[in-house]
Amino acid sequence: MKIFGIRMSSIRIAAFGLTIGLFSCYPDENINVPVQQTEVNLESEIDQFIDENFTQKYGMAIRYRFVDRFIAPTQRVTPPRLESVRPMLDFIEDFWIEPYMDIEGGIKFFKEHVPAEIVLLGGLIFNGDGTVTLGTADAGAQITFTNVNSVDPSDEDWRTLQLQTVYHEFAHIIHQRYKLPGSFETISPIGYTSSGSWFTLNDEEALERGFTSPYGTSSPNEDFAELVSFFLFDPDFESNFMEDETDCDTQECENRNEGRERIRQKLTAISQHYKKVVDIDLSEVREAIQTRLKAVQ
Amino acid sequence: MNRNFSFLVLIMSWLMWGCGDDEPNLAPPSERVAAAKQELQDKLVAPPNGWKVEYKPTDDSGVFFILLDFDEDGTVNIQSDIPANDGEFRNQTITYRIDNSLGLELVFETFGVFHYLFELNQSTFGAEFEFIYTGMEGDNLLFKSKTDVSDVSTLIFELAGANDDDLFGVEIAQNLETFSEIGLNDGSTRQQLILSDRNISIFWSLDLEKRNINIEFAGIGKTADEIITNQIVLIDHSTSYSFEGDALVLAEDVSFILNGFSNDIAAITLGQFESTGPSLCNTGPSNNPIFTGQSPGLGNITIQNTVLSSSGLGFTPDVYTVDSFFIFDEEGNSLADDEEGTGIIIENFPGVSGFAFLYGVELNDPAIPIYSLGFIMNNGDLYFREFLPSVTDINRVSINLLDKYFYRTVPEGSPIPDGTEEALRIITDLMFVGSEIYAYDFPANGLEILDYSIPAMNSNSFWSNRKVIIGIKKPGRPGFFISCS
Numbered sequence: 001m002k003i004f005g006i007r008m009s010s011i012r013i014a015a016f017g018l019t020i021g022l023f024s025c026y027p028d029e030n031i032n033v034p035v036q037q038t039e040v041n042l043e044s045e046i047d048q049f050i051d052e053n054f055t056q057k058y059g060m061a062i063r064y065r066f067v068d069r070f071i072a073p074t075q076r077v078t079p080p081r082l083e084s085v086r087p088m089l090d091f092i093e094d095f096w097i098e099p100y101m102d103i104e105g106g107i108k109f110f111k112e113h114v115p116a117e118i119v120l121l122g123g124l125i126f127n128g129d130g131t132v133t134l135g136t137a138d139a140g141a142q143i144t145f146t147n148v149n150s151v152d153p154s155d156e157d158w159r160t161l162q163l164q165t166v167y168h169e170f171a172h173i174i175h176q177r178y179k180l181p182g183s184f185e186t187i188s189p190i191g192y193t194s195s196g197s198w199f200t201l202n203d204e205e206a207l208e209r210g211f212t213s214p215y216g217t218s219s220p221n222e223d224f225a226e227l228v229s230f231f232l233f234d235p236d237f238e239s240n241f242m243e244d245e246t247d248c249d250t251q252e253c254e255n256r257n258e259g260r261e262r263i264r265q266k267l268t269a270i271s272q273h274y275k276k277v278v279d280i281d282l283s284e285v286r287e288a289i290q291t292r293l294k295a296v297q
Numbered sequence: 298m299n300r301n302f303s304f305l306v307l308i309m310s311w312l313m314w315g316c317g318d319d320e321p322n323l324a325p326p327s328e329r330v331a332a333a334k335q336e337l338q339d340k341l342v343a344p345p346n347g348w349k350v351e352y353k354p355t356d357d358s359g360v361f362f363i364l365l366d367f368d369e370d371g372t373v374n375i376q377s378d379i380p381a382n383d384g385e386f387r388n389q390t391i392t393y394r395i396d397n398s399l400g401l402e403l404v405f406e407t408f409g410v411f412h413y414l415f416e417l418n419q420s421t422f423g424a425e426f427e428f429i430y431t432g433m434e435g436d437n438l439l440f441k442s443k444t445d446v447s448d449v450s451t452l453i454f455e456l457a458g459a460n461d462d463d464l465f466g467v468e469i470a471q472n473l474e475t476f477s478e479i480g481l482n483d484g485s486t487r488q489q490l491i492l493s494d495r496n497i498s499i500f501w502s503l504d505l506e507k508r509n510i511n512i513e514f515a516g517i518g519k520t521a522d523e524i525i526t527n528q529i530v531l532i533d534h535s536t537s538y539s540f541e542g543d544a545l546v547l548a549e550d551v552s553f554i555l556n557g558f559s560n561d562i563a564a565i566t567l568g569q570f571e572s573t574g575p576s577l578c579n580t581g582p583s584n585n586p587i588f589t590g591q592s593p594g595l596g597n598i599t600i601q602n603t604v605l606s607s608s609g610l611g612f613t614p615d616v617y618t619v620d621s622f623f624i625f626d627e628e629g630n631s632l633a634d635d636e637e638g639t640g641i642i643i644e645n646f647p648g649v650s651g652f653a654f655l656y657g658v659e660l661n662d663p664a665i666p667i668y669s670l671g672f673i674m675n676n677g678d679l680y681f682r683e684f685l686p687s688v689t690d691i692n693r694v695s696i697n698l699l700d701k702y703f704y705r706t707v708p709e710g711s712p713i714p715d716g717t718e719e720a721l722r723i724i725t726d727l728m729f730v731g732s733e734i735y736a737y738d739f740p741a742n743g744l745e746i747l748d749y750s751i752p753a754m755n756s757n758s759f760w761s762n763r764k765v766i767i768g769i770k771k772p773g774r775p776g777f778f779i780s781c782s
């Protein structure tokens with residue numbers, strides 16, 4: 001025990017001495033050195049465009065140059081092509097920003113709620129467990145678009161992926177700031193799946209439970225975001241999710257109609273919530289988006 | 298106590314020496330980092346012809362030849378010998394950044410050739426686009442991968458010469474790409490390399506994306522019939538390759554003795570490329586790619602597509618089954634598309650589940666012949682047709698269908714639907730009569746289902762421009778493939 005005590009003292013002294021020494025060698029500096037450089041070179045045409053049309057206008061930083069903090073260490077993804085950035089920005093402006101500019105109160109709402117950072121990634125995010133992530137949002141501060149290298153607004157699959165992602169992620173900001181509509185979770189109380197098992201459902205099973213997609217069953221927050229997203233981008237939302245099938249003669253048909261009734265209730269709750277907390281009429285947003293979508297279809 | 302005191306004096310002496318008046322105080326880290334970054338950028342932009350890199354992303358991959366010309370404005374012009382994406386990576390300018398986190402880093406910020414390689418195999422290939430600067434060796438700049446977890450790739454930036462782009466084997470790489478459009482679409486390009494002066498053919502499969510090659514076997518002759526009839530020698534030699542000008546260079550030579558010759562292949566030089574090569578199927582037009590050239594010490598050579606492959610040697614007695622959806626017509630349409638309800642199989646056998654090929658194996662029901670093929674129904678019914686035992690030559694399988702039909706119904710003794718036998722005869726004739734059949738070890742293609750975050754799912758997804766394609770999944774193995782032409 002004694003020997004051990006002497007050795008410990010020596011180590012403490014040495015550590016103390018080293019600490020003194022380190023401070024004495026660098027008396028005036030700040031050791032909090034930024035380890036990542038993300039400054040934008042405003043000399044390039046695309047950076048000037050971003051600065052004028054997004055940063056100054058809406059306070060949005062557009063990140064298209066790869067920085068590995070955008071993804072988790074176990075994720076793998078590539079940055080966008082330089083040539084794909086401008087078309088992607090045009091798409092974002094046309095189908096995400098402009099619809100809000102078209103409606104009453106939309107400009108104020110958008111500027112006050114838009115995430116500070118938009119990240120553009122070239123491909124899909126491949127996760128370490130073999131899954132693929134299509135888009136992410138980070139606590140209302142960041143929205144990430146993937147698959148930008150395939151930018152083609154006339155491609156329905158690509159367009160749907162991007163719009164579904166951005167409307168979904170932008171909807172998260174509402175419940176993150178203002179909570180979910182009151183009693184929202186009670187509309188489909190037994191419809192939610194256990195953790196990590198939502199993908200065992202198909203679309204019809206999700207509808208029977210009162211959800212617009214299987215992913216919506218994963219939690220009330222995702223249910224909220226999925227429903228808003230489908231309502232805004234799906235041109236057939238009414239026939240798919242609102243209007244009951246007539247002359248039902250099977251249990252499955254009855255179940256689907258019961259699901260639609262729950263979706264109607266949830267949409268009413270969500271619409272009232274948007275009107276109450278941010279003074280936005282979601283139907284007007286949908287109308288503005290659908291008008292623009294029809295122009296490219 | 299004395300020992301402790303001595304130790305303290307030693308430490309303090311060392312610290313005082315380290316901060317002596319003759320040593321100027323170091324600049325703050327931020328300034329030193331900025332200086333280090335500037336110093337590396339100065340090195341990168343200095344050479345008049347830029348840098349030359351022979352990039353080998355993984356131990357298993359071949360070499361990709363890349364030229365880099367850095368500019369002070371944060372852009373870099375990159376030339377490469379990769380013909381993919383209609384030549385996008387032959388010559389392009391992207392942005393780069395010198396950063397620091399794990400050390401000084403060179404990050405290629407926007408999509409280019411490094412990212413293309415990174416994305417191969419759903420981003421599992423092992424390439425990278427973020428590098429850590431590790432120093433200089435002579436005039437060379439040394440980097441290592443930032444993202445490799447093991448077997449970390451290293452890159453050597455060598456000073457480029459004014460005419461180094463002459464070394465690019467772009468044309469040969471582009472022409473070889475056309476061979477990949479013919480065949481099984483299983484990720485490999487199977488070719489027959491004919492040593493014309495020696496009447497020897499070498500059969501290999503190329504992975505054109507990763508630049509590695511498996512030399513499967515060699516035989517005597519030029520036609521499939523000659524190869525099958527004569528002696529063959531199994532080689533099974535895998536190596537990577539690179540392009541140098543108009544030559545394909547193997548990283549490791551391949552040697553074998555056949556037809557009285559000792560054959561050693563280190564490189565092949567390819568010149569004449571035409572679209573007059575023989576069809577894979579005897580009945581098709583001769584419009585496939587064909588490449589001619591020379592190999593040092595071996596004389597004239599010809600490269601063409603082939604259906605012969607030693608990967609079919611494992612086609613041995615077993616039960617082979619596949620989901621009936623994966624039987625396609627020449628247009629690639631499923632003959633049993635259960636979602637659409639279309640296709641001759643689903644139309645004649647509603648409720649069909651799978652296709653089975655009994656190759657010398659007895660089922661639990663001994664009434665079903667050990668050499669028979671047919672359909673498995675959802676309710677457990679079996680509709681089978683017998684064929685004569687056949688011999689497999691390399692991977693060519695011969696089938697002689699008999700007009701003998703066998704059934705097992707559930708419950709036992711239940712009647713089979715009217716017309717079943719006639720439909721079974723017509724469909725199996727369509728699939729096998731008058732066809733050459735080749736068996737391959739066919740790795741199942743991984744297919745990612747794209748959704749917010751959904752687990753990967755596997756699917757056999759086959760393609761062909763030929764008459765009927767059947768993917769047969771063998772229990773416990775990736776699968777086999779039979780093509781009928």
